[in-house]
Amino acid sequence: xxxxxxxxxxxxxxxxxxxxxxxxxxxxxxxxxxxxxxxxxxxxxxxxxxxxxxxxxxxxxxxxxxxxxxxxxxxxxxxxxxxxxxxxxxxxxxxxxxxxxxxxxxxxxxxxxxxxxxxxxxxxxxxxxxxxxxxxxxxxxxxxxxxxxxxxxxxxxxxxxxxxxxxxxxxxxxxxxxxxxxxxxxxxxxxxxxxxxxxxxxxxxxxxxxxxxxxxxxxxxxxxxxxxxxxxxxxxxxxxxxxxxxxxxxxxxxx
Numbered sequence: 001x002x003x004x005x006x007x008x009x010x011x012x013x014x015x016x017x018x019x020x021x022x023x024x025x026x027x028x029x030x031x032x033x034x035x036x037x038x039x040x041x042x043x044x045x046x047x048x049x050x051x052x053x054x055x056x057x058x059x060x061x062x063x064x065x066x067x068x069x070x071x072x073x074x075x076x077x078x079x080x081x082x083x084x085x086x087x088x089x090x091x092x093x094x095x096x097x098x099x100x101x102x103x104x105x106x107x108x109x110x111x112x113x114x115x116x117x118x119x120x121x122x123x124x125x126x127x128x129x130x131x132x133x134x135x136x137x138x139x140x141x142x143x144x145x146x147x148x149x150x151x152x153x154x155x156x157x158x159x160x161x162x163x164x165x166x167x168x169x170x171x172x173x174x175x176x177x178x179x180x181x182x183x184x185x186x187x188x189x190x191x192x193x194x195x196x197x198x199x200x201x202x203x204x205x206x207x208x209x210x211x212x213x214x215x216x217x218x219x220x221x222x223x224x225x226x227x228x229x230x231x232x233x234x235x236x237x238x239x240x241x242x243x244x245x246x247x248x249x250x251x252x253x254x255x
Contacts, residue, residue, distance in 0.1 A: 008033050008067070009170050009201045010055060015064030017050060017225075024050045025061065026225040032170065035199040039212040039233075042222035043248055048205040051222070052174050055203065056094050057085045068092060069169050090118055093163030094172040097179045099155040101147040101162070107134065108143040111162045119166065126165075133161040137191050153184030157191055164195075171195065173204035209253055213237050221245045 010032040017025040024047045032038045040048045053059040055066060057079055066074040069091045073080055080088060101110050111130035115121040121129070134140050137157040147155055156176055163171060173192065177185040189211050196202065196215045206212055212219055212233060219236040221228040221244075229242045240246050 007070070009036075009069060010203060011065075011067040012051070012055065013065045015051070015054060015061050015066065017047075017054065017059065017061040024225050025054070025064075028064070028222075028225070028227055030203075030220060030227065030230075032201060032203050034201055036217045037196045037202045037204070037215050038218045038220060039216035040203070040205045040220045040222055041207070041209070041212055041248075042228070046222040047225040048222050049174055052094075052172050052203065052205055056089065056092055056172055058094075086118075090166055091169045092172060093166055093168035093170070095156070095159050095163055095174065095176050097175050099147070099152075099159045099179075101155055101158060103147050106144050106146060107139065107150070107158050110147070110158060111165050114162065115165050130161070130165060133164050134158075136164075136194070137161045138187070151184055152180045153187045156180065156188045160188075160191055160195075169201060171200055171202045171204075173202065173206070175205050175207065177206070177208060207252070209237070209249070221248065223248070 008031040012028055012030040015025050015028040028051060040051065042048055050059055054061050054074065055068065057073055060079050061074060063077055068088060071088055073088060079085065105113065108127065108130055111133060112126040115126040115129065116123060131140065131143060134143055137160055139154060139157055142150065142154060147158070150158065177188050180188065189208065193215055216233050218230055219233050220230040221236065223244050228244050229240060236245065237249065240249065
């Protein structure tokens, strides 16, 4: 499901970005291999979301390099041209904190619009694919519903199905459960666990530590725009090498 078997699907090197005098990313290095799940954790304001948005060209860094699906997205302060960027984004799905569904379209129309308009799929093929994806995320019975009638968890599962409809090589998740009521978080995490089991390549930012421990191949800890440490969840959660990681985990797990 994730391409570019010759190297990482995503490679970030020496990435730095500032907003005025505030440095939000400081020489960040990160890579995601095919079929790997990389989870980024850290305190609010540590640069996690900015990093993710840079990896899809939604934010432009000041310096460094980003390679996505074998294409240089960003290098030496320069981003891909719009036409190339749009082509690359068809291979990179992104799920945001807010669901960003089209409120006037049904669930089925929300999922089919990208494949029909961008990938030029035949309507019948797009609908067949969309129904299969809605079944995958447990929403087959909501195909004709409008987003306004759905719960937050259902909306986020539609957003995941919509991203998957573009058949991405890489999925980016920006705190996909942070806007949900606590009782709705589990249904979204179950869908993401299923994607991980299916071998989807994912980079995700989350505050759900148990989920990170269970699903991640690699956990990256960020603080003040830097990667503090990274490693398998067994190491990061049980024997972190950095005092900053220990303090962060103690604060969030005891809360």
